[in-house]
Amino acid sequence: MDTNQFKGHEQVVYLHDKETGLKAFIAVHDTSLGPAAGGCRMWSYNNEMEALTDALRLSRGMSYKNAVAGLKLGGGKAVIIGNSRTDKSEALFRAFGRMIDSLGGKYISAEDVGISVEDMEIVAKETRHVAGLDKGAHASGDPSPFTALGVFLGIKAAVKHKLGRDDMKGLRVAVQGVGHVGYYLCKHLYEAGASLFVSDINKDALSRVEGEFKAKVVDLDKIISADVDILSPCALGAILNDETINLIKANIIAGAANNQLARDDHGKLLMDRGILYAPDYVINAGGIINVAAETRGEYDVNWVMAKVEKIYDNLTVIFDRSVAENRPTNHIADEMAQDIIDKAHALKS
Numbered sequence: 001m002d003t004n005q006f007k008g009h010e011q012v013v014y015l016h017d018k019e020t021g022l023k024a025f026i027a028v029h030d031t032s033l034g035p036a037a038g039g040c041r042m043w044s045y046n047n048e049m050e051a052l053t054d055a056l057r058l059s060r061g062m063s064y065k066n067a068v069a070g071l072k073l074g075g076g077k078a079v080i081i082g083n084s085r086t087d088k089s090e091a092l093f094r095a096f097g098r099m100i101d102s103l104g105g106k107y108i109s110a111e112d113v114g115i116s117v118e119d120m121e122i123v124a125k126e127t128r129h130v131a132g133l134d135k136g137a138h139a140s141g142d143p144s145p146f147t148a149l150g151v152f153l154g155i156k157a158a159v160k161h162k163l164g165r166d167d168m169k170g171l172r173v174a175v176q177g178v179g180h181v182g183y184y185l186c187k188h189l190y191e192a193g194a195s196l197f198v199s200d201i202n203k204d205a206l207s208r209v210e211g212e213f214k215a216k217v218v219d220l221d222k223i224i225s226a227d228v229d230i231l232s233p234c235a236l237g238a239i240l241n242d243e244t245i246n247l248i249k250a251n252i253i254a255g256a257a258n259n260q261l262a263r264d265d266h267g268k269l270l271m272d273r274g275i276l277y278a279p280d281y282v283i284n285a286g287g288i289i290n291v292a293a294e295t296r297g298e299y300d301v302n303w304v305m306a307k308v309e310k311i312y313d314n315l316t317v318i319f320d321r322s323v324a325e326n327r328p329t330n331h332i333a334d335e336m337a338q339d340i341i342d343k344a345h346a347l348k349s
Contacts, residue, residue, distance in 0.1 A: 036076025039112030084114030097126025150286030177235030
């Protein structure tokens with residue numbers, strides 16, 4: 001475990017509910033800007049340490065994501081250890097809801113990988129500290145379309161910076177993962193004239209984008225090295241690592257997945273290869289922006305859209321600074337986020 005990744009966490013909670021079999025972590029990274037907000041992920045981790053590592057990395061990323069997006073929210077994340085297709089039950093999610101509620105509003109949950117709106121509706125029976133629901137006074141439903149829109153706008157910012165063009169016509173884009181976010185992203189890219197190459201473990205999801213958007217299906221182990229202009233990771237993290245970076249042919253990496261860099265120094269390896277990397281927590285902030293709108297007391301889609309559209313501007317600033325200072329984009333983004341958090345912490349103190 002690279003402990004440098006995990007400094008600064010305020011609280012980590014572990015729950016093993018013997019009755020339901022629930023094993024879960026909630027990691028609260030920082031609440032200087034407001035209550036820690038971040039989705040819940042359900043995944044078949046190999047062991048509890050792997051799950052904890054994921055929760056810690058993801059919660060830190062949420063602090064930075066919320067800060068750069070200009071939200072009055074801190075960073076947190078929850079992970080449930082289990083198979084999202086076979087291990088779900090109402091009792092399990094109610095136990096998880098009680099776990100969230102015990103934190104007294106310090107952590108606000110929502111959907112993430114392996115978790116649906118329907119799952120969160122069950123969690124909400126035990127706690128009000130849940131967002132991204134279909135029902136309720138300020139419910140807005142699945143935030144995936146907003147995440148996808150933000151990623152699409154971020155890709156456009158990267159294309160403008162790296163390729164000097166405002167359109168996507170004819171560009172070849174490899175989308176790794178075509179679930180909720182990946183599907184909507186493919187829709188935006190297809191309508192903008194891009195050619196799509198896709199991979200996913202879910203054959204039904206692949207068939208859908210293949211049929212609707214004329215996407216070419218690529219083997220899981222070949223999507224990273226596909227001969228494309230843009231690589232868009234939209235599945236799990238650590239996809240950019242010692243093994244994969246040298247295989248990449250794309251000029252731009254811009255996708256929805258969290259924690260795409262296996263280590264912080266991989267950002268420099270990408271820069272040294274001339275590959276423009278859009279920091280994941282900046283480009284994929286659309287979903288949490290939509291969730292944040294629910295916590296404001298009155299949901300306003302115009303407020304959401306204004307924040308999502310600013311993702312283009314935020315990335316443009318990061319790209320320009322990276323060139324001017326000859327430093328990796330992820331280092332620039334981290335500094336921007338930490339500066340916002342530090343100022344909020346000082347005011348709070």
